[in-house]
Amino acid sequence: MPTTKQISWLKGAVFVAALIPLARMAYLTLTGQLVDPLEFITRGTGDWTLYFLTITLAVTPLRKLSGWNWLIKLRRMVGLYTFFYGFLHFMTFLWFDHFFDLAEMWKDVLKRPFITVGFIAFVLLIPLALTSTNGMIKRLGGKRWQWLHRLIYVIAPLALLHFWWMKAGKHNFAQPILFIAIIGTLLLMRVWWAARKAAQ
Template sequence: MAFNPTAKQVTALKAVAFVLSLLPFFKLVWLTASGQLVEPLQYITRATGDWTLYFLCITLAVTPLRRLSKWNWLLKLRRMVGLYAFFYGLLHFTTFLWFDHFFDVQEMLKDVLKRPFITVGFIAFVLLIPLAVTSTNGMVRRLGGKRWQWLHRLVYVIAPLGILHYWWMKAAKHDFSQPILFGLIVLALLAVRVYWARSKAAANTRAVGSV
């Protein structure tokens, strides 16, 4: 199914994706402002965590989807989706610092060190920062494509850390259905990359051998 949108169409697609990605945020604002939530602070914490994970999965899905569908234009949406993962991650971290610790950074850090599931989530968030910072065209140029690409492979670590954070959080209630689902999604998205990298290496060896 070849679908090759024009530059104009891609811009329109990006605009649609931009607005769609903001809907969960607006839903949170609306539910909170209209007083429909009994415990808004907990709801916000959960929802922002969930959406960080969803966007991480979507980001990781772009390359496999592009390869399978040959829709190369998908690549043009990836930066935005990745930045939304950071946006929801930042909101998630802010709710933790705000609602749990009322901006007491020292207390917050104590909590991070004391509780492994928070430690893991915090590391994942910190690792997202350099990726967000180097997401501009200027930074890609300054770093050079190769180095930039290596840096952004951090997402292969960040996503599993996010899953582990979620897993740990749910562990006590033996409520693993969601962590398992998202764990499998991330595993599949990473495994397909390993598979492709290996096939490529094998193909190269064969090519070299035939010389």
């Protein structure tokens, strides 16, 4: 079990490392090294949202399988980075695609299914981010907080569907299939553990 100081250092390292993708996107964009900066930023922020969502879902199975209970101390930060990159992904869509025209954005959301599911997934992330503090856990109570944060099990399939439809346009199914396999496994592990607990 790492010491409190070691965990603090680890949290700091994770915090900085999680910003590297954003720094890279900003650097490549500002230095004019991209053919299509908007496409790159849109795809990049969307991909990293899914990466951090996957890592968030992996924390509990990895903790149970390894016995590294200290991993739970990193889950909140990783989950907030899921929201952070999801927010950047949404803002890229709202800003560069629609120039903050909410009416046009809403038409696009209703018209294009892959945007619809992505938008729903992002909206569902908002209450999870807002209730991520210790104070909100106390206000809601442990059980209600846990039930609310089970929205992640709705968000994950919606995010996968959004990702699938985006890649389907380019006939690129390798990545979506990989993420479906990984996230599907992580969710099935939870179902298995829940079933075993109920049977006891």
